[in-house]
Amino acid sequence: MNITVLFFGITTDLVGESLLHYNLQGKSSVKELKETLKLKYSTLKNIHEYAIAVNEEYVNDEFLIKDGDIVAIIPPVSGG
Incomplete structure (x- = not known):
């Protein structure tokens, strides 16, 4: 299953990329994707x-990712 992972803010600096084309084995939840990414990065x-947003909508850890989805990793934002 192929997905696109977009990184924003500090996560771009932490992984050294702003966009990845990623191949997941079988059905995966957002929680499983997070664990996989933490192992790799x-x-x-x-x-x-x-x-986490999938196809421009915020989702929870139980959300199942589908082939072709675009997953955005969005760190906390501070401001003043």
Whole structure:
């Protein structure tokens, strides 16, 4: 199953990419994708919480990713 993963903000710096074409084996939940990405990019462990959007809609960890989905990794945003 092929998906596109987009990284924003500090996550771009942590993985060294802003876009990845990623191949998942079989059906995967958002939680499983997060775990897979943390194994491949150990620097993501430095961010304890970040939002996930699939096809421009925020989703929870139980959401099942489908072939062709676009997954965005969105770190917390601070401002003042």
